[in-house]
Amino acid sequence: MGVIVGLLLLATLVTVRVTTAELPTEALSDAAKDFFTLSISVFIESLPFVFLGVVLSVLVQVWVPASVFDRLLPRTPVLRRVAMSLLGVFLPVCECGNVPLARGLIVRGLTVSESLTFLMAAPILNPVTIITTYQAFGWDHGILAGRIVGGFVVANLIGWMFSRHPRQHELLTPKFEASCQVAHTEHTTRSRVRRSVLAFAEETSTMLPALVVGCAIAGAIQVGVSRDIMLALGSDPVWSVLALMALAFVVSICSNVDAFFVLAFGALFMPGAIVAFLVFGAMIDIKMLALLRTTFTTGTLVRLTAIVALCSLVLGLGVNLIA
């Protein structure tokens, strides 16, 4: 039954795509066309990373025994979070893929603050990001060092602050928390393949609508907000940092490549602003917040964004003073 529906659906979609390939688009204004092109480009760019994150999350939830984490991770909370912040070294996934993986880790019994540490650190402390940042900037002006050290410190600070929250489960959305409860009590009456496929369906059902909404918002803001306002602020030590942080928030590009993107602004902006862009943008942006909202409450995300923004600002100002 399902297979027939699936084949029909597939045939319909492919037919639609092939027949509409040359459709005239004069009816749409240029701005509307660009809104679609920009939103689609973020979606096509992020989708494989989300798939990778979902697949890894399924592996963690279904195929890795929970005891593995207890055996491998240190006992002391601080050291546990340090270990979590370095997990990205083995998982060079872009930040949008990290969200499903972090959900998988929470389901597997890691604390919320440990998962947050991972979420904040992994986009920066992973080999792909470090190599691309090095290719873009080399050792100039402490940008690479600022990004790596800053990312590590900020992520662990975030983890520590949220670990102080007395009721960790209140940081999560009720819906996600309920699914954790189920996962803890649910036992393996079904085969692992079947559970994997169900988990894939559940994760994509949560993540992909959020991704679509995030991409649409990112595209709309790109079309709506002119960029020269931000560029006018480049040479002031404070405003340059704030301007590039705002840009990072808006463009929502993956941490693996944002160094190449911001390189174009290297001549106009102070190095601290670049570091703030590279740290803040990797941790928080529009698309990321839409994805995180599937798991964390709005209050948690407001606090998270405020803390990361403040830390990035301080980091950027510090680099501007030193460099």
Next chain:
Amino acid sequence: MRDRFLTHWRGIALSVVGIVATLWLAVTGQLGLYIHPRYFAFTTIMAGIAVVFVVLAFLLVPVGGEDAEHDAHDHGHDHGADRGPVARAWWFGLSVVLVAATAGALLVLPPATLTTATVDQRVINSSVAGQSLDDTIELAGGDEASFTVKDWAGLLRQGADERTLTGKSPTLVGFVTPDTDDPENVFYVARFVVTCCAVDAQPVGVPVYLPGWRDRFAVDEWVSVTGTFSSNPSIASMQATVLTPREITSTEQPADPYVY
């Protein structure tokens, strides 16, 4: 049925839409309209892996909520007491709209490049996109024939003028976008430079002096311009050096419209 759609089939449906869109773009060689070529392989491979999961999902995920075990599972999991039947109906409706809108954007709209609307949004030549300052373009000894719009725009930005560019006669292919300071007499033959995906596209362009160009070419039309560099006769335009065209022909949009 509705509940199953929200918890499982919504994601499968969006996955299928995304996979069909991605693979169709890859097969027809149009992925480059949206993302940088370095992601082509990764994007295609992940879409392939997702195909396996989606096929298994159509085999294994139940369509309705008839299975008692699943009902219990879903109940604790998604719609506890916090969501009544009305709210669930709303979520179901919204999700259907979302899936349909995504399918419309990804599968019905023909693939497109960015237009002049985005050039206006992001100042043209505002930075030598993708180039660090040490990475200056060497005219002497450089392979001029391989220079793109981006390279010539970079040279002009570095201060190359009529004198240093004597005898150069490039042929440039790009789309037409007006110079905002003198839109009647000067236009840019422009390209977008992409570092990751179209969302970070930076417009670069070489100014062309041709009074009355609007009678011959439309904005966003693709053209091939051959000419020589000279001081800009336009008073309003901020550009010091322009290309004086010897020949301009309209042309097809290249298969790879962006430069990297």
